Amino acid sequence: MKVRLIEIAAARSGDKNDVCNIGVLAKSAEAYQILKKQLTPELVKAHFGNLIQGQVIRYEWDSIEALNFVCFQALDGGASRSLRMDTLGKNFSSHLLRLEIEI
Amino acid sequence: MPNSVRIAAGQGFYGDSPRAAITIALQRGADYIIHDALAELTLSILQKDRQKDPSLGYARDLEFTAYNLIPMCYKNGIKLVTNSGGLNPYGAAKKVSEILNKQGIKDLKIAVITGDDVFDRLNDFQANGLTLSNIDTGKPFSEVNFPVTHANVYVGAKSIADALAQGADLILAGRVADPCLTLGILAHHFNWALDDENLSQEGLNKLACGITIGHLLECGGQASGGNSYAEWPMDYPLHNLGYPIATVFADGSAVFSKLEIEGGCVTKNTIREQLVYEIHDPSHYITPDVVVDLTHVTVEEVAKNQVRVSGSLGKPRPENLKLCIGLHEGFMSDMIAFFSWPCAYEKCQKFIQAVKDIWANAGLSGIERAEFQLLGLNGIHGEAAISASPEVLSEMNEIGVRLVIKHSDTKTGSMAFKSIVCLGLNGPPGLTAIPGWGKENRTLLSLWPTLIPRKLVQTTVHCAKASEYLQ
Numbered sequence: 155m156k157v158r159l160i161e162i163a164a165a166r167s168g169d170k171n172d173v174c175n176i177g178v179l180a181k182s183a184e185a186y187q188i189l190k191k192q193l194t195p196e197l198v199k200a201h202f203g204n205l206i207q208g209q210v211i212r213y214e215w216d217s218i219e220a221l222n223f224v225c226f227q228a229l230d231g232g233a234s235r236s237l238r239m240d241t242l243g244k245n246f247s248s249h250l251l252r253l254e255i256e257i
Numbered sequence: 258m259p260n261s262v263r264i265a266a267g268q269g270f271y272g273d274s275p276r277a278a279i280t281i282a283l284q285r286g287a288d289y290i291i292h293d294a295l296a297e298l299t300l301s302i303l304q305k306d307r308q309k310d311p312s313l314g315y316a317r318d319l320e321f322t323a324y325n326l327i328p329m330c331y332k333n334g335i336k337l338v339t340n341s342g343g344l345n346p347y348g349a350a351k352k353v354s355e356i357l358n359k360q361g362i363k364d365l366k367i368a369v370i371t372g373d374d375v376f377d378r379l380n381d382f383q384a385n386g387l388t389l390s391n392i393d394t395g396k397p398f399s400e401v402n403f404p405v406t407h408a409n410v411y412v413g414a415k416s417i418a419d420a421l422a423q424g425a426d427l428i429l430a431g432r433v434a435d436p437c438l439t440l441g442i443l444a445h446h447f448n449w450a451l452d453d454e455n456l457s458q459e460g461l462n463k464l465a466c467g468i469t470i471g472h473l474l475e476c477g478g479q480a481s482g483g484n485s486y487a488e489w490p491m492d493y494p495l496h497n498l499g500y501p502i503a504t505v506f507a508d509g510s511a512v513f514s515k516l517e518i519e520g521g522c523v524t525k526n527t528i529r530e531q532l533v534y535e536i537h538d539p540s541h542y543i544t545p546d547v548v549v550d551l552t553h554v555t556v557e558e559v560a561k562n563q564v565r566v567s568g569s570l571g572k573p574r575p576e577n578l579k580l581c582i583g584l585h586e587g588f589m590s591d592m593i594a595f596f597s598w599p600c601a602y603e604k605c606q607k608f609i610q611a612v613k614d615i616w617a618n619a620g621l622s623g624i625e626r627a628e629f630q631l632l633g634l635n636g637i638h639g640e641a642a643i644s645a646s647p648e649v650l651s652e653m654n655e656i657g658v659r660l661v662i663k664h665s666d667t668k669t670g671s672m673a674f675k676s677i678v679c680l681g682l683n684g685p686p687g688l689t690a691i692p693g694w695g696k697e698n699r700t701l702l703s704l705w706p707t708l709i710p711r712k713l714v715q716t717t718v719h720c721a722k723a724s725e726y727l728q
Contacts, residue, residue, distance in 0.1 A: 164485075172393060245637045
């Protein structure tokens with residue numbers, strides 16, 4: 155069965171120059187195990203298409219049941235030179251929460 | 258509580274409301290208030306001010322807080338620590354002192370911290386063999402052809418601790434790294450050793466805890482229910498969101514709370530959510546004073562709006578400090594227009610085609626890049642946005658078009674938009690646009706992050722009564 159990520163997780167994203175990180179917070183211990191298994195960096199990169207030009211690295215953060223995705227070359231060169239609306243990548247969290255994963 | 262200290266978040270960015278901080282000061286809800294004014298691009302904004310007027314270059318909301326927050330803190334014995342000095346901490350001290358003087362406040366001690374600004378030293382650095390390579394791309398700085406707008410090193414907590422030891426009531430620093438504002442306070446209060454190359458593991462862990470607390474405080478309301486998906490639908494008031502207050506103990510553990518009379522909330526979720534914000538490798542969070550392993554942090558709700566945070570581990574500080582160089586890359590101009598049902602989508606497409614044709618015929622060769630975004634469909638997520646079905650698309654009430662171009666000269670920006678004004682009458686029916694929806698010739702800056710050896714950077718603390726900055 156598939157669910158949208160927003161059903162089982164919250165997320166917050168932010169910028170550091172051209173790098174955007176998306177912290178994904180599991181809503182339960184069970185959800186965290188599902189995220190660890192299903193929410194791969196490859197899946198995240200594919201979901202963002204050409205918004206993310208570089209690689210996506212995933213860090214597991216067990217003590218707070220979170221996954222942290224660090225996305226390189228993701229902000230059109232960085233907030234102060236970007237032509238995008240969401241210059242700071244604040245809505246990378248929103249877009250990721252729409253992703254459907256298998257549970 | 259014995260041997261603890263309370264540090265509150267005051268403002269989370271340049272321009273943030275001081276309302277929550279003023280309430281905390283009024284209620285004596287903290288011993289210290291920190292205000293992190295410097296996001297990555299803030300120094301670029303301050304540089305524009307300084308170019309127009311050399312007495313500027315600091316966060317100008319200090320002028321407002323000098324009328325209310327700063328006197329309130331002084332009256333109630335609360336110390337305010339901020340990097341709002343930006344590119345001109347002395348200019349900030351002078352301005353604040355003038356405003357305090359009008360209110361009869363002369364004895365408040367202001368510490369000015371300098372040494373982070375290395376704009377004038379970049380050539381020397383290169384002459385001495387530093388390539389100043391970009392840490393993201395690896396390219397050497399010698400390949401850069403754009404003018405430099407500013408160059409500031411992220412410095413650590415030592416100067417904050419020193420300034421407090423000298424009795425400062427208000428600290429105006431430049432590019433002190435965000436969480437180091439808090440670490441400096443803690444190092445002073447608990448006498449934690451900083452600037453020591455041979456710290457014990459216990460000593461490193463305390464610094465790591467201090468950085469973690471600083472990280473949780475540096476974005477103001479983001480740790481107390483603001484900007485929260487974890488607490489969505491945010492079943493609490495937002496208009497009076499209380500900012501987080503950390504009660505910190507000698508072992509580096511802390512309990513986060515907020516004033517009971519304020520809105521917002523402090524929960525395990527809001528703390529977790531801020532913990533992940535703008536972190537890369539959580540086991541290796543690099544700061545000037547300590548490298549922090551956040552992967553063992555525990556976050557526990559101990560009571561309503563009371564969350565305990567502990568367990569960060571420290572590793573020795575890095576040999577190099579981060580230097581961020583601002584570059585003037587050119588200009589951007591943008592404009593927004595809306596079209597309504599019927600056929601809002603088709604009208605947008607027709608409009609975009611007309612714009613492209615006008616620019617092509619006008620030979621606007623200065624346009625280096627043009628983007629066309631459809632607000633309501635893909636304005637925020639670009640090509641990654643989920644497509645709307647043809648049925649939804651045909652019934653859309655309204656769709657906006659944002660035209661945005663990058664160009665190297667200001668004439669191109671002005672010409673590009675003048676040339677398409679005619680579409681107000683010649684374009685698809687019902688074009689709705691207001692001149693304020695967009696801006697011509699905004700400065701486009703890029704940031705060049707690099708590393709330099711820490712031994713090249715010395716910070717200086719100057720601490721004096723407000724009246725002494727008036728001359």
